[in-house]
Amino acid sequence: MLRARAPAKVNLTLHVLGRRADGFHELDSLVAFAGCAADSLTLAPGADLAIDVSGPFADGAGPEAENLVIKAANAFGARARSAVLGRFSLVKRTPVAAGLGGGSADAAAALRLLAQVNGVALNDPRLVEAAAAIGSDVAVCLASRAAMMRGRGERVTPVAMAPLAAVLANPMRPVPTSIVYRGLGLQPGEMRASNPSPEPGADPIPAIAAGRNDLEPPALAHEPAIGEALALMGALENCRLARMSGSGGTVFGLFSDLRSARTAARALRAARPGWWIMPTTLR
Ligand SMILES: C[C@@](CO)(OP(=O)(O)O)[C@H](O)COP(=O)(O)OP(=O)(O)OC[C@H]1O[C@@H](n2ccc(N)nc2=O)[C@H](O)[C@@H]1O
Numbered sequence: 001m002l003r004a005r006a007p008a009k010v011n012l013t014l015h016v017l018g019r020r021a022d023g024f025h026e027l028d029s030l031v032a033f034a035g036c037a038a039d040s041l042t043l044a045p046g047a048d049l050a051i052d053v054s055g056p057f058a059d060g061a062g063p064e065a066e067n068l069v070i071k072a073a074n075a076f077g078a079r080a081r082s083a084v085l086g087r088f089s090l091v092k093r094t095p096v097a098a099g100l101g102g103g104s105a106d107a108a109a110a111l112r113l114l115a116q117v118n119g120v121a122l123n124d125p126r127l128v129e130a131a132a133a134i135g136s137d138v139a140v141c142l143a144s145r146a147a148m149m150r151g152r153g154e155r156v157t158p159v160a161m162a163p164l165a166a167v168l169a170n171p172m173r174p175v176p177t178s179i180v181y182r183g184l185g186l187q188p189g190e191m192r193a194s195n196p197s198p199e200p201g202a203d204p205i206p207a208i209a210a211g212r213n214d215l216e217p218p219a220l221a222h223e224p225a226i227g228e229a230l231a232l233m234g235a236l237e238n239c240r241l242a243r244m245s246g247s248g249g250t251v252f253g254l255f256s257d258l259r260s261a262r263t264a265a266r267a268l269r270a271a272r273p274g275w276w277i278m279p280t281t282l283r
């Protein structure tokens with residue numbers, strides 16, 4: 001039995017440079033991964049392919065055939081004909097349709113496990129192509145470490161970044177990614193006058209603060225609870241920056257240290273007991 005973590009992805013910045021002719025949006029995004037918010041995946045290698053899903057957010061992952069773990073395994077199996085697959089068990093601990101790339105992180109974890117079982121390198125073209133076929137965020141989730149993500153998400157450049165202390169908060173309203181992108185109102189082939197996302201320095205927070213998430217306005221228009229989460233997060237003691245991740249609705253707050261992040265998370269839980277709230281490092 002092999003085991004992999006599927007940590008939540010956080011877009012610390014997300015600049016949309018335009019919309020490509022193929023309909024996907026051209027991104028420039030600083031991405032980091034949570035130390036404490038993660039799904040977990042195990043694989044019992046074998047000839048068949050199956051998955052069981054448990055955990056607090058199991059229902060959101062949808063039917064077996066639609067699970068991105070199964071889709072990733074099938075995409076890899078189609079490219080590596082004699083590959084060993086097997087039975088996956090997924091414990092779904094992160095909210096779904098939350099801007100945390102949950103399904104992408106699970107798919108990437110599945111590909112890492114299949115690479116290990118089949119003796120395939122993580123940069124093997126069959127694995128890279130399978131990742132791209134599943135979703136734009138799967139490539140960055142394969143390494144699960146701080147990186148600049150560009151193009152539709154397939155161009156990933158690791159960055160050295162000091163770990164950040166953060167609080168993640170989700171108002172428990174799923175936000176469909178496609179609706180948020182559509183809300184930008186860009187036509188295929190239309191580029192914007194936009195600056196690239198700043199890369200992090202020794203203290204990453206100033207560079208992050210100089211950037212933005214271009215998906216915030218359309219996400220807030222679709223789901224006003226995100227605006228409430230941003231306001232509550234930003235007002236917490238010692239919060240240095242509050243922003244939405246990905247297409248939402250998860251909001252993150254950055255703090256000077258994990259102790260202040262934990263204190264802030266307790267205060268937010270008391271104010272909004274129905275929300276998913278998690279203090280964590282991001283790296
Ligand atoms: C917004 C981001 C930011 O990291 O994350 P999430 O909010 O999903 O976590 C990603 O771009 C989401 O990536 P992912 O969820 O893998 O997207 P896909 O399955 O490939 O596509 C979902 C929908 O988003 C649109 N999409 C996605 C990526 C991109 N660069 N441009 C797009 O327009 C696609 O057209 C599609 O309608």
Ligand SMILES: Nc1ncnc2c1ncn2[C@@H]1O[C@H](COP(=O)(O)OP(=O)(O)O)[C@@H](O)[C@H]1O
Nearest residue numbers: 061062067068096097098099100101102103106
């Ligand atoms: N393993 C999985 N975990 C989460 N969602 C999954 C999974 N497999 C398929 N999905 C589907 O993917 C969609 C997007 O979920 P998710 O990846 O969590 O969104 P986001 O990238 O915005 O956080 C949901 O509609 C969900 O049903």
